[in-house]
Amino acid sequence: MSHHRKQxxxxxxxxxxxxxxxxxxxxxxxxxxxxxxRSNAVDVSWCSPIGNLxxxxxxxxxxxxxxxxxxxxxxxxxxxxxRGQAYSARRDYASAxxxxxxxxxxxxxxxxxxRERAGAYFASGxxxxxxxxxxxSIRLDPDPSGYLGRGIIYLNADEYDLAIADFGAMIRLKPxxxxxxxxxxxxxxxxxxxxLAIADFDQAIALDPKDSFAWFDxxxxxxxxxxxxxxxxxxxxxxxxTSDDAWYYNNRGNSYRDKKQxxxxxxxxxxxxxxDPRFALAYYNRGTVWRDRRDDNRALADFSxSIRLDPxxxxxxRNRARLYGRIGERSRALADFxxxxxxxxxASRDYYARASLYFDSHDFARALTxxxxxxxxNPDFALARNGRCLTRAILGSARDALDDCEQALKxxxxxxxxxxxxxxxxxxxxxxDAAxxxxxSALAYNEKLADSLYGRGIARMxxxxxxxxxxxxxxxxxxxxxxxxxFASYGIESVN
Numbered sequence: 001m002s003h004h005r006k007q008x009x010x011x012x013x014x015x016x017x018x019x020x021x022x023x024x025x026x027x028x029x030x031x032x033x034x035x036x037x038r039s040n041a042v043d044v045s046w047c048s049p050i051g052n053l054x055x056x057x058x059x060x061x062x063x064x065x066x067x068x069x070x071x072x073x074x075x076x077x078x079x080x081x082x083r084g085q086a087y088s089a090r091r092d093y094a095s096a097x098x099x100x101x102x103x104x105x106x107x108x109x110x111x112x113x114x115r116e117r118a119g120a121y122f123a124s125g126x127x128x129x130x131x132x133x134x135x136x137s138i139r140l141d142p143d144p145s146g147y148l149g150r151g152i153i154y155l156n157a158d159e160y161d162l163a164i165a166d167f168g169a170m171i172r173l174k175p176x177x178x179x180x181x182x183x184x185x186x187x188x189x190x191x192x193x194x195x196l197a198i199a200d201f202d203q204a205i206a207l208d209p210k211d212s213f214a215w216f217d218x219x220x221x222x223x224x225x226x227x228x229x230x231x232x233x234x235x236x237x238x239x240x241x242t243s244d245d246a247w248y249y250n251n252r253g254n255s256y257r258d259k260k261q262x263x264x265x266x267x268x269x270x271x272x273x274x275x276d277p278r279f280a281l282a283y284y285n286r287g288t289v290w291r292d293r294r295d296d297n298r299a300l301a302d303f304s305x306s307i308r309l310d311p312x313x314x315x316x317x318r319n320r321a322r323l324y325g326r327i328g329e330r331s332r333a334l335a336d337f338x339x340x341x342x343x344x345x346x347a348s349r350d351y352y353a354r355a356s357l358y359f360d361s362h363d364f365a366r367a368l369t370x371x372x373x374x375x376x377x378n379p380d381f382a383l384a385r386n387g388r389c390l391t392r393a394i395l396g397s398a399r400d401a402l403d404d405c406e407q408a409l410k411x412x413x414x415x416x417x418x419x420x421x422x423x424x425x426x427x428x429x430x431x432x433d434a435a436x437x438x439x440x441s442a443l444a445y446n447e448k449l450a451d452s453l454y455g456r457g458i459a460r461m462x463x464x465x466x467x468x469x470x471x472x473x474x475x476x477x478x479x480x481x482x483x484x485x486x487f488a489s490y491g492i493e494s495v496n
Contacts, residue, residue: 044068047082058086077103081113084120093124111141118149127153144174151183160191178204182214189221197221212241216248223251228258246276253285262289280310288319296327314343318350325357333357348378355387362489367391382411382418390421394490398428416445420452427455427492435459450480454487458494 046053046061053061062083066076084099100117103110118133134150137143151166167184174180185200201218204211219234235252242248253268269286272279287302303320306313321336337354341347355370371388374381385408392401405422412418423438439456442449457472473494476483484494 047079049082049085055086055089058089059083062086073106077106077110077113080106081110081116084113084116088116088120088123091123093120096120097124109140111137111143111146114140115143115146115149118146122149122153127157142169142173144170144177144180147173148179148183151187155183155187155190158190160187163187164191176207178207178211178214181207182217185217185221189217189224194221194225198225210241212238212245212248215241216245216251219251219255223255223258228255231255232259244275246272246279246282249275250279250282250285253282257285257289262292265289278309280306280313280316283309284313284316284319287316291319291323296323299323312343314340314347317343318347321350322353325353330357330361346377348374348381348384351377352381352384352387355384355391359387359391364391364394368395380411382408382415385411386415386418386421389418390424393421393425393428396428396491398425401425414445416442416449416452419445420449420455423452423455424490427459432459432463436463448479450476450483451486453479454483455492458487458492 042060042064044061044065046057047065048058048061062079065071065079066083071079080099080103084096084103087093087096087099097117097120100113100120103113104117107113114133114137118130118137121127121133122130130153131150134146134153138146138150147166147170151163151170154160154163154166164184164187167180167187170177171180171184181200181204185197185204188194188200189197198218198221201214201221204214205218208214215234215238219231219238222228222230222234232252232255235248235255238245238248239252249268249272253265253272256262256265256268266286266289269282269289272282273286276282283302283306287299287306290296290299290302300320300323303316303323306316307320310316317336317339321333321340324330324333324336334354334357337350337357340350341354344350351370351374355367355374358364358367358370368388368391371384371391374384375388378384385404389401389404389408392398392404402422402425405418405425408418409415409422419438419442423435423442426432426435426438436456436459439452439459442452443456446452453472453476457469457476459469460466460472461469480486487494
């Protein structure tokens with residue numbers, strides 16, 4: 001599977017792009033079943049692209065042909081290409097590349113050899129050489145398969161404009177080939193041109209209404225377009241055509257989740273896992289349903305299995321970290337956050353979530369470090385600025401902290417928690433009128449905000465307004481019995 005996996009809905013990723021699979025079909029045709037022959041001797045007729053032969057027999061036949069001293073140049077070129085194809089079929093790309101290179105040395109105008117070597121280079125992970133060879137093959141012979149191969153490499157490298165241009169050239173040369181429309185649609189979808197992508201998938205479906213993958217791809221585009229009903233309809237048609245593809249059920253489950261139909265989503269995830277018990281993403285997606293249902297044990301089990309099967313998938317660690325934090329497994333949560341940030345070092349929301357975990361356990365120095373990182377990677381992250389504002393004030397830098405609160409309020413001017421944090425800064429600075437004004441303003445948005453009630457009570461007590469202060473403090477304690485201890489950990493002791 002390709003790892004250019006689209007981030008789908010809130011549920012996770014979708015199936016890899018069609019293009020990667022199409023390229024595999026283009027250059028890695030499965031070797032035919034072994035055929036019994038009357039003689040164990042190598043037969044040069046085995047050097048052929050047709051017939052019920054194994055790749056080993058094809059290699060042996062072509063080797064025998066190349067060993068013939070009187071073989072013509074054209075015969076040798078053909079034998080090298082056919083043997084290279086046989087090597088590619090068994091994924092021996094180094095040998096395949098060597099044979100295609102030998103063919104090119106004999107006839108450097110033979111476009112097929114350049115295309116085949118390009119495919120072998122790409123399959124072995126050498127994209128620059130693959131692009132160069134496809135480009136040469138196109139110059140020698142503008143065949144649709146050359147544009148297809150190069151376009152797929154551009155698509156996998158996120159070079160969408162180049163990919164779209166190549167698939168467009170392929171379509172102009174061969175408008176009856178659905179593969180060109182499917183791949184151009186995928187490139188357009190990834191570029192954000194969803195309507196154009198849907199038009200391409202429409203054309204592919206018109207050319208072959210029984211191609212389940214075209215329906216599936218169009219379902220993805222409808223999902224991107226915020227249309228879960230059409231997405232579900234397309235995924236359902238794909239399932240009707242090919243009922244044993246786990247990805248079809250997984251993605252339809254995601255679209256059911258978009259519609260808040262969790263029972264239907266759960267059914268599809270279960271079906272996906274029945275078809276493919278090693279489907280890491282389906283475990284992750286099912287885990288999100290269990291998590292939202294507050295079935296923590298099942299959610300943890302599914303997230304853990306997803307991680308076991310695909311330890312490179314950051315969202316699974318991310319969700320498990322938050323779930324561990326929710327149930328009080330702090331050390332496990334911190335371990336998972338460390339894994340997330342190793343996989344995704346610029347994940348501002350994960351720095352923020354870990355900072356909140358540190359903050360709640362009064363590890364303010366580490367919290368501040370993570371708030372710093374969250375803001376570094378996302379300067380407009382209002383909640384992170386609010387967290388840093390409050391943490392700085394607690395650590396004794398209330399004047400500097402005010403700047404964070406002001407920046408946060410520019411982003412979210414009606415957020416009572418940010419107004420409350422600014423009030424706390426004023427309280428730490430002894431600016432009691434400003435503190436009371438902020439706490440009162442925060443309470444106008446949320447009258448049950450215990451922090452603002454208690455903070456205003458402390459400020460009023462310091463001003464000598466004892467009755468009003470005691471009233472605020474008592475209401476705060478009724479909402480949060482631990483509010484006094486909380487403020488004490490912030491460096492604010494109760495005043496009698």
